Amino acid sequence: MVAGPLPVPSGPGKDRLRLWIRLLRASRTIEAELRERLKKEFDTTLPRFDVMAALYRAPEGMLMSDLSRFLLVSNGNVTGIVDRLVSEGLVARARRNGDRRTSMVRLTEEGTKSFATIAAAHEGWIGELLGKVSEEDAHRLTGMLTSFRSNWEGRE
Amino acid sequence: MVAGPLPVPSGPGKDRLRLWIRLLRASRTIEAELRERLKKEFDTTLPRFDVMAALYRAPEGMLMSDLSRFLLVSNGNVTGIVDRLVSEGLVARARRNGDRRTSMVRLTEEGTKSFATIAAAHEGWIGELLGKVSEEDAHRLTGMLTSFRSNWEGRE
């Protein structure tokens, strides 16, 4: 995976493989750049940012399992990231609704402020990193990826 | 990141953000599926597969630093993965050329056979997972991502 300089051999079925390799390399390249900037500028990480972004759009809070589904990561993973965010005072757990198995997770006031700042920078970075993609290509690409996603969700 | 159901607010600069979110979700979805199948069918992992794929196309071997650059991961990371592959007998280190700092890493005979088998399945999976993307879209998408990459490489 993540093939680079050398060409992928041609032949039937190789087109999709080539597409996948390019897709993966593009997202890894951007992801690496974002991770580095989040670390340098805000001393945080991509997973923390992801969790905070999810919570930012759900002021009333989210269940751990909702976070896990939404972010496409495992349950245990979310537990660890939220633990760290809680210990940093950016996120709070509230175990107070009817179901005592669940805990409602939400951003603290500090977490909300912190995320707003980081998100603004983040959006600027994306604009910069994807700046060379024309508006038209951006739309078309988005459309293709969206339809890929719908197709995917129709699986199994 | 990895936003889902909820819409990203519209406005200037939001198009690129939306594109990035879709790109990331698509690659994470596919990656998760591949990881799961590699584990289930061949009891291996994506990073191991990546390293073996790189070595497969370089029968004469690669330096650790070449692997690191090629796969877009850190040096120390490659060390660990190669260590495990060596202990499994799939990869060999040869410290025998002029420069005694370097070690040439290559697939063993067993590693080569093993990779060939896995790679065939892998290509089939990609064909299946991206099957709904039309040939035409696949080409166009690949082209866009390639030009993104060239632009990127022209940075800094």
Add this chain to the structure above:
DNA sequence: ACATAAAACTTTAAGCTTGAAATATCCTAC
């Protein structure tokens, strides 16, 4: 030749990630 820098690699600490097992709570059917 010798000091110093550069390069290739490994080690380390901290954090991320998964899948599976363990806990705790809730629900359902008797």
Add this chain to the structure above:
DNA sequence: GTAGGATATTTCAAGCTTAAAGTTTTATGT
């Protein structure tokens, strides 16, 4: 009401990942 199963979450072991510091070897300047 209670046994059995389902659900929500955490814990755990193993592996992946990075950045930074450390080791060994090679290259460079004088």
